[in-house]
Amino acid sequence: MTKLKNDTFLRALLRQPTEYTPIWMMRQAGRYLPEYNRTRERAGDFMSLCKNPDLATEVTLQPLTRFPLDAAILFSDILTIPDAMGLGLYFSQGEGPKFERPLRDEWEIRDLAVPDPNVHLRYVMDAVTQIRKALDNEVPLIGFSGSPWTLACYMVEGGSSSDFTLIKTMLYSRPDLLHHILDINARAVTAYLNAQVEAGAQALMIFDSWGGALSHAAYHEFSLAYLEKIMGGLIREKEGARIPCIVFTKGGGLWLKSIAAIGCDAIGLDWTMDIGEARRLVGDKVALQGNLDPAVLFSNPDIIRSEAGKVLASYGQGSGHVFNLGHGISQFTPPEHAAALVEAVHDLSRAYHE
Amino acid sequence: MTKLKNDTFLRALLRQPTEYTPIWMMRQAGRYLPEYNRTRERAGDFMSLCKNPDLATEVTLQPLTRFPLDAAILFSDILTIPDAMGLGLYFSQGEGPKFERPLRDEWEIRDLAVPDPNVHLRYVMDAVTQIRKALDNEVPLIGFSGSPWTLACYMVEGGSSSDFTLIKTMLYSRPDLLHHILDINARAVTAYLNAQVEAGAQALMIFDSWGGALSHAAYHEFSLAYLEKIMGGLIREKEGARIPCIVFTKGGGLWLKSIAAIGCDAIGLDWTMDIGEARRLVGDKVALQGNLDPAVLFSNPDIIRSEAGKVLASYGQGSGHVFNLGHGISQFTPPEHAAALVEAVHDLSRAYHE
Numbered sequence: 149m150t151k152l153k154n155d156t157f158l159r160a161l162l163r164q165p166t167e168y169t170p171i172w173m174m175r176q177a178g179r180y181l182p183e184y185n186r187t188r189e190r191a192g193d194f195m196s197l198c199k200n201p202d203l204a205t206e207v208t209l210q211p212l213t214r215f216p217l218d219a220a221i222l223f224s225d226i227l228t229i230p231d232a233m234g235l236g237l238y239f240s241q242g243e244g245p246k247f248e249r250p251l252r253d254e255w256e257i258r259d260l261a262v263p264d265p266n267v268h269l270r271y272v273m274d275a276v277t278q279i280r281k282a283l284d285n286e287v288p289l290i291g292f293s294g295s296p297w298t299l300a301c302y303m304v305e306g307g308s309s310s311d312f313t314l315i316k317t318m319l320y321s322r323p324d325l326l327h328h329i330l331d332i333n334a335r336a337v338t339a340y341l342n343a344q345v346e347a348g349a350q351a352l353m354i355f356d357s358w359g360g361a362l363s364h365a366a367y368h369e370f371s372l373a374y375l376e377k378i379m380g381g382l383i384r385e386k387e388g389a390r391i392p393c394i395v396f397t398k399g400g401g402l403w404l405k406s407i408a409a410i411g412c413d414a415i416g417l418d419w420t421m422d423i424g425e426a427r428r429l430v431g432d433k434v435a436l437q438g439n440l441d442p443a444v445l446f447s448n449p450d451i452i453r454s455e456a457g458k459v460l461a462s463y464g465q466g467s468g469h470v471f472n473l474g475h476g477i478s479q480f481t482p483p484e485h486a487a488a489l490v491e492a493v494h495d496l497s498r499a500y501h502e
Numbered sequence: 503m504t505k506l507k508n509d510t511f512l513r514a515l516l517r518q519p520t521e522y523t524p525i526w527m528m529r530q531a532g533r534y535l536p537e538y539n540r541t542r543e544r545a546g547d548f549m550s551l552c553k554n555p556d557l558a559t560e561v562t563l564q565p566l567t568r569f570p571l572d573a574a575i576l577f578s579d580i581l582t583i584p585d586a587m588g589l590g591l592y593f594s595q596g597e598g599p600k601f602e603r604p605l606r607d608e609w610e611i612r613d614l615a616v617p618d619p620n621v622h623l624r625y626v627m628d629a630v631t632q633i634r635k636a637l638d639n640e641v642p643l644i645g646f647s648g649s650p651w652t653l654a655c656y657m658v659e660g661g662s663s664s665d666f667t668l669i670k671t672m673l674y675s676r677p678d679l680l681h682h683i684l685d686i687n688a689r690a691v692t693a694y695l696n697a698q699v700e701a702g703a704q705a706l707m708i709f710d711s712w713g714g715a716l717s718h719a720a721y722h723e724f725s726l727a728y729l730e731k732i733m734g735g736l737i738r739e740k741e742g743a744r745i746p747c748i749v750f751t752k753g754g755g756l757w758l759k760s761i762a763a764i765g766c767d768a769i770g771l772d773w774t775m776d777i778g779e780a781r782r783l784v785g786d787k788v789a790l791q792g793n794l795d796p797a798v799l800f801s802n803p804d805i806i807r808s809e810a811g812k813v814l815a816s817y818g819q820g821s822g823h824v825f826n827l828g829h830g831i832s833q834f835t836p837p838e839h840a841a842a843l844v845e846a847v848h849d850l851s852r853a854y855h856e
Contacts, residue, residue, distance in 0.1 A: 313834060316797030320805055363795045363828075364776040365812070401756045402775060421756060422718035441717045443670030451674055458719065474717075480667060 154287045157219040158351060161392035161414045161435045163468040169460060169497035170218030171490055172290075175476030176211040177223050181483055183210050194239045195231075198224050204275040205282050212287065214483065215490045218470075219287050219351070222279060222344070224272055226294030226355050229336050230303045232268035233260055243307065250306030257325055262336045265343035272340075273347040280348035291349030293340050295356035295397075296333035296378075297371035303329065312361050319370060326370060334374040338381040345383045345391055352382065353394040353416070360399015360418075371397070372406055379411035394437055398475065401426070408433045419474025424462035436463070437470040440489070445473075445481045449488035456492045465500050508641045511573040512705060515746035515768045515789045517822040523814060523851035524572030525844055526644075529830030530565040531577050535837055537564050548593045549585075552578050558629040559636050566641065568837060569844045572824075573641050573705070576633060576698070578626055580648030580709050583690050584657045586622035587614055597661065604660030611679055616690045619697035626694075627701040634702035645703030647694050649710035649751075650687035650732075651725035657683065666715050673724060680724060688728040692735040699737045699745055706736065707748040707770070714753015714772075725751070726760055733765035748791055752829065755780070762787045773828030778816035790817065791824040794843070799827075799835045803842035810846045819854050 152158070156170040178184055187207050191197035198204060208223040227245050231237035236248030251257050266273060280289055294302075302308075304315040318326050341352050359371045375395055384391055395407055396416025407415050408430040417426055417438035426436055444455045456471070463469045471493045477486065506512070510524040532538055541561050545551035552558060562577040581599050585591035590602030605611050620627060634643055648656075656662075658669040672680045695706050713725045729749055738745055749761055750770025761769050762784040771780055771792030780790055798809045810825070817823045825847045831840065 311797070311832065313797065313800065313832070316795070317800040320795075320798050320801040320809065360774065363773045364779075366795070367774075399753070399774065419717045420714065420721075420753065425718075441670070441720070443666065444674050446667065446671040447674040455674065478665065478667065 152285050152288060152350075154218060157470060158288050158389075158392060160467055160470045161351060161394065161437075162390060163432065163435050165467050165501070167498065167501055168494050169463075169469050169471050169500065171471035171493045172217045172219040172221065173211070173473050173477050173486065173489075174221075176215075176217065176221065176486075177207045178477060179479035180477055180481040180486070181210055181214070194225070195237065198228070198275075199271045201271060201274040201278045205278045208275075208279050209282055211486075212283075215487055216494065217287065217490060219290055220279065220283055221290040221353070222272070222276055222292060222349065224275065224292070226292070226298065226357070227302055228269055228272060229263065229293065229333070229340055230299055232263035232265075233303075233336070235303060245302060246307040247302065251303050251329070254325060257329055260329065260332045262332060262339060265340045269340060269343070273343055276344050276347035276349055288350035289348060290351045290353055290394075291341060291344030291347075292353040292355060293337045295354050295359065295371060295395075296330045296337060296374040297362070298356050298358045299333050299337075300326065300329045301358045301361075312358070319366060323370075330370060330374050334377045335381075338378050341378070341393075342381075342383050345386055349391070350389070351392045351394070353396060354378065356395065356397040356400065359397035364402070367397075367400070367403055368406060372403070372410060375407075375412075376410035392435075394470075396437070404429050414470065416472070417474060422462055423459055423469070424464060427463060427468075432468070435468040435470065437472050439472065439474040442473040442475050442478050442481070445477065445485045445489065447485075449485065449492075452485055452488045453492040453496070456489055457496050460493070460497050460500060463500070467501065471497070506639050506642060506704075508572060511824060512642050512743075512746060514821055514824045515705060515748065515791075516744060517786065517789050519855070520821050521852065521855055522848050523817075523823050523825050523854065525825035525847045526571045526573040526575065527565070527827050527831050527840065527843075528575075530571065530575065530840075531561045532831060533833035534831055534835040534840070535564055535568070548579070549591065552582070552629075553625045555625060555628040555632045559632045562629075562633045563636055565840075566637075569841055570848065571641065571844060573644055574633065574637055575644040575707070576626070576630055576646060576703065578629065578646070580646070580652065580711070581656055582623055582626060583617065583647065583687070583694055584653055586617035586619075587657075587690070589657060599656060600661040601656065605657050605683065608679065611683055614683065614686045616686055616693060619694045623694060623697070627697055630698050630701035630703055642704040643702060644705045644707055645695060645698030645701075646707040646709060647691045649708050649713065649725060649749075650684045650691060650728040651716070652710050652712045653687050653691075654680065654683045655712045655715075666712070673720060677724075684724060684728045688731045689735075692732050695732070695747075696735075696737050699740055703745070704743070705746045705748070707750060708732065710749065710751040710754065713751035718756070721751075721754070721757060722760060726757070726764060729761075729766075730764035746789075748824075750791070758783050768824065770826070771828060776816055777813055777823070778818060781817060781822075786822070789822040789824065791826050793826065793828040796827040796829050796832050796835070799831065799839045799843065801839075803839065803846075806839055806842045807846040807850070810843055811850050814847070814851050814854060817854070821855065825851070 392413035401421035414435035746767035755775035768789035
């Protein structure tokens with residue numbers, strides 16, 4: 149393996165010294181970039197873009213051409229696994245992801261099987277390999293997956309939901325059925341992430357987008373327990389290099405201490421938590437990734453610089469911080485505001501690494 | 503003033519001894535009750551129901567006829583204040599509340615004025631007086647309002663929002679304008695709640711439904727500071743009786759210690775926080791209201807009883823707990839499940855008050 153030209157991101161995740169605070173942005177390859185929209189148009193639709201390794205590589209690299217970001221993230225969707233299970237993922241205009249065949253009957257749930265990532269998700273692995281090649285060791289590549297609970301939400305509800313009526317009815321009335329889905333999902337996520345590592349991913353992230361919809365007790369039983377199971381099954385080292393894993397539960401600020409204990413290397417924070425307080429809570433157990441409110445990017449470069457400075461100051465001196473937004477970058481963000489953020493973080497953070 | 507026949511709710515809010523844990527449910531007069539739907543149909547639409555004191559009284563009392571609840575809550579909407587400011591509140595089918603004239607220009611914001619509650623919101627005061635009379639001192643009546651920040655969200659966005667693009671752009675780019683709106687709103691909420699007390703409300707609740715969308719710093723500056731201002735201006739005693747005030751920030755679990763310090767009597771909790779942990783955090787500064795996941799009511803009476811028991815056990819021995827859901831009761835709840843909850847709480851809680 150050739151040495152990475154910029155491994156700041158990986159060192160920060162492992163809480164090793166760095167010269168500045170690395171930054172990448174969730175959904176950095178996305179609709180706020182005109183070049184992304186052009187590629188997507190060529191692809192036809194979102195899933196065709198995900199399933200075409202050439203085009204997925206193209207869009208993954210687009211933000212890196214514009215901004216000196218410290219990591220690339222595989223362009224894909226969090227719902228590829230249930231799609232590979234046969235649920236039929238599609239995107240309807242303005243309504244987000246949907247499944248043609250959501251889980252409605254017990255037999256459908258009992259029939260679920262762990263897909264072989266190298267067969268049913270071959271297109272993802274091909275994209276990883278091709279992106280790694282195209283990156284030419286400039287910056288590390290992050291692989292990712294949705295969490296077992298978040299995948300289950302979509303699989304049962306059939307799409308986005310505001311109140312999670314169906315899956316929560318299952319959670320309280322038929323916890324055995326939900327545990328069955330989550331167990332399959334956890335094994336599928338483990339296999340999927342490991343295949344991404346084999347194909348070239350140098351760090352991993354798990355998006356638990358809907359963990360925050362659960363009660364305290366239900367979060368621990370129906371989301372965190374399965375994240376912990378995954379941690380136990382992941383490839384953590386390859387060719388002598390640690391493969392760090394980041395866990396991001398949106399709305400999970402109340403549970404940071406529990407999340408820090410499952411064996412992940414870093415925790416992603418949404419913008420509701422003060423990152424300095426989060427650091428005091430988790431101590432030196434894990435690194436932290438986050439957590440600027442993405443809405444700050446609607447303002448202007450001066451305010452962006454000042455707000456980014458507040459996040460850096462709150463984290464304080466030393467390594468262990470990967471700068472990011474607290475959620476995906478909005479499609480309405482002017483790209484030059486994203487540029488201002490990257491510049492501000494690189495510039496202002498040097499003072500915290502002396 | 504005649505003595506209340508059941509003042510358990512008020513005593514619990516003041517952390518005085520009670521024989522059992524009182525319970526009421528957010529949105530207890532609502533669409534899950536067939537009799538409510540019939541009255542609403544007679545009224546024509548939701549706002550006509552709110553604006554007719556006879557019908558508002560009728561629906562306020564409906565859940566109390568069915569269940570032995572320990573408090574009634576005024577039937578109204580959180581957005582009556584901006585409606586009285588002239589923004590034109592209406593409800594479009596399936597999309598929730600909207601404003602015909604949201605705040606778009608600086609002059610509209612500079613033109614905002616505090617409405618006189620006894621003139622522009624007379625229909626609310628009439629409903630309060632009439633409901634108090636109809637209640638005949640059986641249980642106390644709760645008056646309420648939206649928080650300054652939550653009102654501002656709707657006033658600027660023009661309706662519900664998933665990402666609060668417009669108001670957050672204002673927050674970061676023109677904080678002076680947003681502070682102007684919030685200052686007007688805080689004065690309007692204070693006058694509105696005081697008028698409700700004069701008309702007969704015996705406890706107050708402020709719904710900060712969107713506080714949880716803010717960053718840690720922004721929550722303190724743009725929501726909590728104005729809640730604190732309101733606390734300083736409220737009538738806290740009437741005819742020798744304390745008028746307790748409950749503050750409910752949905753998604754505010756991270757900020758309980760700050761909320762407990764603003765001078766409210768109780769904090770409403772959503773279902774994501776463990777209520778026992780919340781109690782340890784706030785100590786004996788305030789009472790706590792909450793916090794069963796409303797989705798538990800989709801299960802069955804046995805599970806409802808067991809889940810309610812867990813909340814009671816987590817809070818533990820002693821007074822200072824008002825049982826409630828962590829959010830409004832869903833329209834899809836079978837009424838007999840609500841009955842099972844009320845019975846379970848009354849029954850199981852006696853052991854914690856011996």
